[in-house]
Amino acid sequence: MSTLTSRTKEQYWIDLAVELSARFALSAAETDRKAELPKDNLRLLFERGLDTAILQEEKGGAGISYATFGRIVFEIARGCPSTACVWLMNTSAAESLITLSNPEKSDYYLHQWKQGKRFANALSEPSSGNLFLNPVQEATPLGDGDWSLDGAKRFVSGSEWADFFLINVSIDGAPAFFGVERDETVEIHEIWDALGMRGTRSQLIGFNETRLRADNRFGQVASTRQNLIALGLPWLSLGIAQSAYDALIAQAQGKKLSDGKPLSHVQWIQYETAEIHVRLKAAKLLAEHLLDLADAGSEQTIVVSMEAKILANQIGKDAADLGLRVGGGLAFTRALPFERHLRDAQAGGLMAYSSELCKLFVGKNELNVREQG
Ligand SMILES: Cc1cc2nc3c(=O)[nH]c(=O)nc-3n(C[C@H](O)[C@H](O)[C@H](O)COP(=O)(O)OP(=O)(O)OC[C@H]3O[C@@H](n4cnc5c(N)ncnc54)[C@H](O)[C@@H]3O)c2cc1C
Structure with missing residues (x-):
């Protein structure tokens, strides 16, 4: 081609x-x-x-x-x-x-x-969702080569509609990944009364002695394998940021002050718009660089995905915050979309790895700090 x-x-x-x-x-x-x-x-x-x-x-x-x-x-x-x-x-x-x-x-x-069957990631544990690659819930061997999980996973987006789950557990202290087909041992607990991203319905799932089949366990993962969640999460926040930015530009151009001039003529709005514009542009460029590295099969994507996530998570919140201020009192209501952008934008920095953990990882990497913890 x-x-x-x-x-x-x-x-x-x-x-x-x-x-x-x-x-x-x-x-x-x-x-x-x-x-x-x-x-x-x-x-x-x-x-x-x-x-x-x-x-x-x-x-x-x-x-x-x-x-x-x-x-x-x-x-x-x-x-x-x-x-x-x-x-x-x-x-x-x-x-x-x-x-x-x-x-x-x-x-x-x-x-x-x-066929249109649906899949979900059930990785985050109630003890700490951020440490999802090191699960503490230990699977029990059943003696026939399979294991059993008696535990819970939290914040599983789209779980109510999912037919299959990707889960992880600890086996003899080491992480192990399995596919699990939904059956009567999988129980959804409705906890999702959330601040933002409310349509994700990211519920708590109970696994009640759910069988983990040996033939459903993952094999070795190549170090160059790219993880779609790590590549996609910065773009989730950037989409929210772009939506808030577009709405704030429209609001500043459309709303007139008492002197008949549009809000876009107000100097502090011009300054702050420029600031959000260049930071959003920079965040997108870094996130594009991440994807280019992924397409090249680079192992650097692990650290760059964290760098990209830090910028993307923050610009999502800041673009929505500026929208709120440009929109004024009406923006505090549902008449304008900024309150929703602001709530949705909080999720990016909380989703694993959280902005804080990304900063720890990037900072240690830059300072060449090798010890654990
Ligand atoms: C909208 C949304 C959708 C989600 N969808 C899914 C999904 O589909 N599947 C899924 O598996 N999970 C999902 N999650 C979970 C998400 O990825 C995180 O795992 C989860 O939000 C982390 O929450 P926690 O309460 O377990 O936080 P914790 O990990 O307990 O973190 C709490 C605080 O402690 C800090 N912290 C944690 N560990 C450390 C450390 N070692 N050093 C320093 N600071 C630390 C964090 O930065 C944070 O500030 C979703 C979350 C949200 C908000």
Whole structure:
């Protein structure tokens, strides 16, 4: 395939995400108010082929680049961040199960995903979601080669609608990853009365002696394997930031003061708009660099994903905060979208790895601090 054709193909998926995002934007406020899963949006993404686009062509996907994948998360998040979050979790869990399972299970998950079955990441433990790669919940050996999990996972986006879960547990003190098909041992506890990202319905899940099958356990993971969540999370925050920025520009241009001049003529708004503009631009450039590294198969993506997340998480909050101030009193109500942007933007810095943990990691790396803790 020529470069031009390949570029056209990638652009097709970005254009599609832009088109669907504009539709999602129309119902984003209602999704937030009702705290309902945006099922129609998620169905549409599946029906239009976006779910499986990241898969290689020989597996029936479109073989899109990570650069395009990140851009898709960004575009969906501009319209409806909850949709983007659940979509990212569904896509990353399914892609991991298809890529890292044994060939027979991989075919099974692939078939299920193409049928529209839904996947979720059940990784965060109640004790500490940030340490999800080092789970403390120990699986019990059943004596027949399988294990059993009697425990809980927290904040599982889209869990009520999920057919399959990617979970992790401790086996003899070491982390182990499994695919789990939903059955009667999997219990959803409704805890999601959340500040923002309310449409993700990220519930607590009880695993009540759930069987973890040996043939559902992941094999070794190559160090160059790219993690879609790590690549996508900065773009989730950047989508919220862009949405808030676009709305604040429109508000500043549209609202007139008593002297008849639009708000955009106010000097402090010009200064602060410039500040948000350049920081958003810089955050996007860093997040693009992350995706370019991922497309090149670089191992540096681990540290760069944290750098990109730090900037993206903060600019999401700051763009929404400026929107709130430019919007004034009305922005304190649902008449303007900034209060929703502000609430949604808080999630990025809390989601693992939190902004604080990212800073610790990046700081230690820069200072060459090697000790643990
Ligand atoms: C909208 C949303 C959707 C989510 N979706 C999913 C999902 O689909 N699947 C999933 O598995 N999880 C999901 N999560 C969970 C998320 O990824 C985090 O795991 C979770 O938010 C961390 O919360 P916690 O209460 O466990 O925090 P903790 O890990 O307990 O952290 C609490 C505080 O302590 C700090 N901290 C923690 N550890 C350290 C340390 N070692 N050193 C210094 N500071 C530390 C953190 O920075 C934070 O400030 C979601 C969360 C949100 C908000």
